[in-house]
Amino acid sequence: MSKISKQMASSFISKSRGVINYLNPRIQFLASSLSHHRDHHMPRRHAKIAQTFSGGNIRSDISGVRQYFVPAKAKQLETLQIDDTTYHNKVLNYPGGEVKFISKLNILPESQEERIHCYRILDDDGVPTTNHFEKVSEEFAIKIYRKMVALRTMDSIFSEAQKEGKISFYLTTEGEEAINVASAAALQMDDPVFPQYREAGVLLWRGFTLRDFANQCFGNSNDWNKGRQMPIHYGSNKFNYFTVSSTIAAQVPHAVGAAYSLKMDGSNACAVTYFGEGGTSTGDFHGAINFAAVLETPLILFCRNNGWAISTPVAEQFRCDGVAVKGEGYGVVSIRVDGNDALAIYNAVRVARQIATTQQRPVLIEALTYRSGNHTTLDDSTRYRSDEESKWWKVTQDPVTRFRKWLEYENWWNPIVEEELVANLKIQVLEAIEDAEKIEKPSIDDIFTDVYDTSPTNLQEQEALLKQTIKKDPHEYPSNFKNFNTTTKN
Numbered sequence: 461m462s463k464i465s466k467q468m469a470s471s472f473i474s475k476s477r478g479v480i481n482y483l484n485p486r487i488q489f490l491a492s493s494l495s496h497h498r499d500h501h502m503p504r505r506h507a508k509i510a511q512t513f514s515g516g517n518i519r520s521d522i523s524g525v526r527q528y529f530v531p532a533k534a535k536q537l538e539t540l541q542i543d544d545t546t547y548h549n550k551v552l553n554y555p556g557g558e559v560k561f562i563s564k565l566n567i568l569p570e571s572q573e574e575r576i577h578c579y580r581i582l583d584d585d586g587v588p589t590t591n592h593f594e595k596v597s598e599e600f601a602i603k604i605y606r607k608m609v610a611l612r613t614m615d616s617i618f619s620e621a622q623k624e625g626k627i628s629f630y631l632t633t634e635g636e637e638a639i640n641v642a643s644a645a646a647l648q649m650d651d652p653v654f655p656q657y658r659e660a661g662v663l664l665w666r667g668f669t670l671r672d673f674a675n676q677c678f679g680n681s682n683d684w685n686k687g688r689q690m691p692i693h694y695g696s697n698k699f700n701y702f703t704v705s706s707t708i709a710a711q712v713p714h715a716v717g718a719a720y721s722l723k724m725d726g727s728n729a730c731a732v733t734y735f736g737e738g739g740t741s742t743g744d745f746h747g748a749i750n751f752a753a754v755l756e757t758p759l760i761l762f763c764r765n766n767g768w769a770i771s772t773p774v775a776e777q778f779r780c781d782g783v784a785v786k787g788e789g790y791g792v793v794s795i796r797v798d799g800n801d802a803l804a805i806y807n808a809v810r811v812a813r814q815i816a817t818t819q820q821r822p823v824l825i826e827a828l829t830y831r832s833g834n835h836t837t838l839d840d841s842t843r844y845r846s847d848e849e850s851k852w853w854k855v856t857q858d859p860v861t862r863f864r865k866w867l868e869y870e871n872w873w874n875p876i877v878e879e880e881l882v883a884n885l886k887i888q889v890l891e892a893i894e895d896a897e898k899i900e901k902p903s904i905d906d907i908f909t910d911v912y913d914t915s916p917t918n919l920q921e922q923e924a925l926l927k928q929t930i931k932k933d934p935h936e937y938p939s940n941f942k943n944f945n946t947t948t949k950n
């Protein structure tokens with residue numbers, strides 16, 4: 461090892477040790493969730509991490525072809541292997557690092573024999589399966605629970621409002637409340653969030669009110685985005701939450717850029733981006749995670765693997781073992797966590813945040829869960845999946861129920877407070893909707909502002925056309941649309 465690389469290695473190891481000491485003993489869980497990686501040929505730097513975390517050894521080669529998703533193909537490949545076990549010690553320093561030679565033809569397996577294990581603290585009945593986790597206070601745990609129930613209540617009543625035609629569109633986080641709220645609880649407010657669209661609970665945790673959500677969905681003049689987005693496309697400067705864009709995974713490269721800028725500024729924060737497993741099938745995801753790794757950005761890439769991308773099940777989306785494995789392909793450490801266990805998510809995100817901020821590197825988290833609701837209010841999931849399947853998830857794996865059971869196990873919760881909470885939340889959500897409905901729409905004079913200093917001619921033409929159209933059929937538009945400025949051209 462050259463002098464420089466020795467120095468780099470020792471500084472890296474001491475950084476890792478710092479994190480490990482800080483996180484001890486929870487780090488054991490991270491190590492066990494990474495044990496799959498330890499066994500195989502990780503990049504040297506990551507291999508060191510696994511070694512430091514768990515004290516394990518790194519295997520230098522892989523023998524045999526493992527069968528997992530496509531046994532027929534794997535078998536055919538096996539017969540082609542040349543069985544010569546003579547090894548040469550010769551090493552060549554290729555661009556990218558030293559590589560050993562081997563005279564046995566090795567075909568790397570497409571997947572491991574066993575799927576990567578999933579980190580979980582609470583069992584199905586809300587009972588902790590271990591003591592090794594970051595303890596949270598009663599007050600904090602109850603705050604998490606209250607937010608999860610608020611999110612569920614909001615989702616249920618807003619969906620009804622959509623069915624009644626009050627709002628044009630809605631999308632729920634049903635089944636993903638733990639992912640939303642517990643991950644947000646482990647972050648800091650100065651960590652910028654780049655959401656997909658099923659993460660309203662992150663914003664709720666940060667302080668967006670039920671009225672803020674209602675105003676956005678109604679697109680009224682109290683909406684922070686001035687009614688310019690479809691319902692559920694929330695955004696907030698105040699809460700460091702970038703506006704939702706429905707273009708799948710478009711936010712992932714943005715998050716890498718933001719993380720790089722935090723790094724340049726020497727900030728202690730990390731950027732966080734959320735996306736569904738479907739998002740990992742886009743080019744944006746792959747380009748972004750590669751840049752994140754190479755630029756060593758403080759970033760958490762949080763994948764909600766909920767089993768479905770609209771009507772496409774994961775089995776038809778990719779052949780590898782989910783999303784966590786994709787990290788290794790890009791030199792990014794990964795964690796697989798139970799997305800229905802709020803306590804495990806909270807712990808995993810805290811660890812990920814420590815790694816991202818102290819080691820200035822990205823971390824990929826895959827939270828395994830199930831999209832319990834329809835994709836959006838435009839979808840009917842009974843057309844492509846069985847009732848039994850979704851019922852099973854709702855009944856046995858519900859994240860809100862599991863967390864409530866844990867609170868009860870700790871004697872922090874009881875049915876009386878539960879009833880009060882649910883009743884109060886229903887009133888609050890209904891009031892937020894009733895009020896949002898009454899607030900007038902933003903002025904149309906505002907629609908074309910805020911992007912250009914001086915509006916370009918094509919926008920001026922569009923504005924004039926819009927105003928002419930409204931003049932022709934004013935009864936088709938909200939009442940305050942009649943009083944607009946007529947100073948634009950044409």
Ligand SMILES: Cc1ncc(C[n+]2csc(CCOP(=O)(O)OP(=O)(O)O)c2C)c(N)n1
Pocket residue numbers: 658706707708709735736737738739740742764766768769770831835
């Ligand atoms: C680039 C792009 N391609 C396709 C779509 C259409 N689309 C909207 S949602 C969606 C599914 C995304 O699934 P996933 O990322 O798993 O998120 P989930 O809805 O399951 O939370 C697709 C394909 C889109 N909006 N953007």
Ligand SMILES: [Mg+2]
Pocket residue numbers: 736737738764765766767768769770831
């Ligand atoms: Mg999905």
